[in-house]
Amino acid sequence: MIPSLIYLDRYRNEGTRTYSSHADYSEAEERFRPETGVEHFPVPAYFVPREEVNLYLADPHPRLLSLFSRGGEVVFCVHPQLSARPGVDPYLDRLLSLPEAPGIIEASPSSSTRTVFVKDSEPPHALKLHFPFRVSRYGRRMRDEVVEQAVTVSRELEEGIRAMDPDFAFLREVLGVTFKNLQPETPRGENWGFLVRELTPFPSAGAEGALVPGFALYGRDFLEPSADRLIHTLVGEQDPNAFLLNQIMLPIVRHWVTCFLKFGLLLEPHGQNVLLEMGPDGTVDRIVHRDLNLGIDNRRRTDLGLSVGGTNTYNQMETGEFCSITYDKFMGGHFFDYLAACAVERYSTLDLAGLREACREEFLRLFPHHEEYLPRTVQYFSETRDRFGKPTFMDTGKAPEWRP
Numbered sequence: 001m002i003p004s005l006i007y008l009d010r011y012r013n014e015g016t017r018t019y020s021s022h023a024d025y026s027e028a029e030e031r032f033r034p035e036t037g038v039e040h041f042p043v044p045a046y047f048v049p050r051e052e053v054n055l056y057l058a059d060p061h062p063r064l065l066s067l068f069s070r071g072g073e074v075v076f077c078v079h080p081q082l083s084a085r086p087g088v089d090p091y092l093d094r095l096l097s098l099p100e101a102p103g104i105i106e107a108s109p110s111s112s113t114r115t116v117f118v119k120d121s122e123p124p125h126a127l128k129l130h131f132p133f134r135v136s137r138y139g140r141r142m143r144d145e146v147v148e149q150a151v152t153v154s155r156e157l158e159e160g161i162r163a164m165d166p167d168f169a170f171l172r173e174v175l176g177v178t179f180k181n182l183q184p185e186t187p188r189g190e191n192w193g194f195l196v197r198e199l200t201p202f203p204s205a206g207a208e209g210a211l212v213p214g215f216a217l218y219g220r221d222f223l224e225p226s227a228d229r230l231i232h233t234l235v236g237e238q239d240p241n242a243f244l245l246n247q248i249m250l251p252i253v254r255h256w257v258t259c260f261l262k263f264g265l266l267l268e269p270h271g272q273n274v275l276l277e278m279g280p281d282g283t284v285d286r287i288v289h290r291d292l293n294l295g296i297d298n299r300r301r302t303d304l305g306l307s308v309g310g311t312n313t314y315n316q317m318e319t320g321e322f323c324s325i326t327y328d329k330f331m332g333g334h335f336f337d338y339l340a341a342c343a344v345e346r347y348s349t350l351d352l353a354g355l356r357e358a359c360r361e362e363f364l365r366l367f368p369h370h371e372e373y374l375p376r377t378v379q380y381f382s383e384t385r386d387r388f389g390k391p392t393f394m395d396t397g398k399a400p401e402w403r404p
């Protein structure tokens with residue numbers, strides 16, 4: 001009854017990206033986009049001598065490790081939209097000068113465009129590829145510190161998984177490859193690579209339930225616009241408030257708070273970064289988080305006695321703005337508000353104020369000292385950018401709705 005993850009990820013995302021003026025923007029060629037793209041395309045891959053790359057590992061499945069690391073060489077993957085543009089990037093030119101790895105990797109675009117699902121892969125995995133073209137607000141680079149950070153976060157969450165609720169799961173980012181930095185004079189490392197993401201949720205649950213991207217609950221079907229929205233099908237005759245709260249919203253609020261309190265990591269649970277793992281009876285067994293390029297709150301990590309910084313400064317926060325962006329905007333504004341708006345179209349009993357109040361209470365119960373870390377007002381990205389093109393933060397002045 002529930003379509004496959006790949007189908008939902010590609011085609012059930014219509015009408016969901018209206019939360020900012022950039023959200024619908026893409027420089028990806030039509031054939032590489034999730035909705036209009038081809039079913040599969042070949043992902044170019046080259047043998048690169050081991051000494052030319054950084055290899056980051058977080059406990060990969062041995063078969064995955066042997067796919068990408070072969071003796072003295074690694075198999076280095078590149079997005080075909082980039083490999084078709086030699087002459088603009090020294091790392092790309094080096095890559096294109098090397099022997100191609102035999103055996104064609106076929107993959108389908110996912111909702112994020114630059115992460116691609118590898119066809120018939122065992123164990124099932126995706127590749128998050130360097131894509132220096134803009135999708136939504138950002139150019140989608142996989143610079144070395146970005147790759148390293150995701151693998152480090154994956155390892156840390158895996159090792160500390162017992163601190164999280166049993167209904168928390170995530171997609172591990174088990175292997176990353178980047179070129180070593182050939183231009184140490186640049187103000188930040190522009191050397192890039194790719195990540196390998198396992199598609200079996202961790203911890204392993206034995207029997208595997210269907211995976212549903214958050215946005216697919218309320219997104220329209222690109223190929224079949226009149227199809228019922230999934231949230232209406234799942235709720236059926238049940239109480240929509242209880243379903244949304246107990247199966248989706250409260251678990252995610254708890255995950256965000258616990259991950260912050262125990263690890264100083266800022267989950268980004270917008271509709272694209274969470275997957276619902278469905279049980280056989282149409283209930284949600286677990287929430288599976290994907291995309292581990294998380295904000296790192298150095299204030300909380302210092303208070304916990306956890307390591308901070310080192311040489312990798314990517315996404316390290318010393319102040320609370322990004323806490324608000326991830327919680328108030330990504331989760332509350334870009335996900336929960338959309339979900340509630342879709343539900344109210346079918347269920348007149350849906351009580352948005354009640355849902356928000358219940359989330360506020362749960363947040364306060366788990367995190368009574370939240371004012372030590374989170375700003376009192378909602379923050380968001382401004383239209384100003386720093387010298388690397390990264391948007392800076394701004395204070396919207398608005399009161400939060402999904403927390404006190």
Ligand SMILES: Nc1ncnc2c1ncn2[C@@H]1O[C@H](COP(=O)(O)OP(=O)(O)O)[C@@H](O)[C@H]1O
Nearest residue numbers: 013016017111112115135136215270271272291
């Ligand atoms: N409904 C949605 N909500 C938020 N982001 C979305 C949605 N659909 C697609 N996206 C895209 O997801 C991308 C973010 O994910 P990204 O970090 O690129 O990859 P991944 O999630 O695979 O690690 C952005 O380009 C954004 O435009």
Ligand SMILES: [Mg+2]
Nearest residue numbers: 112272273291
């Ligand atoms: Mg994402």
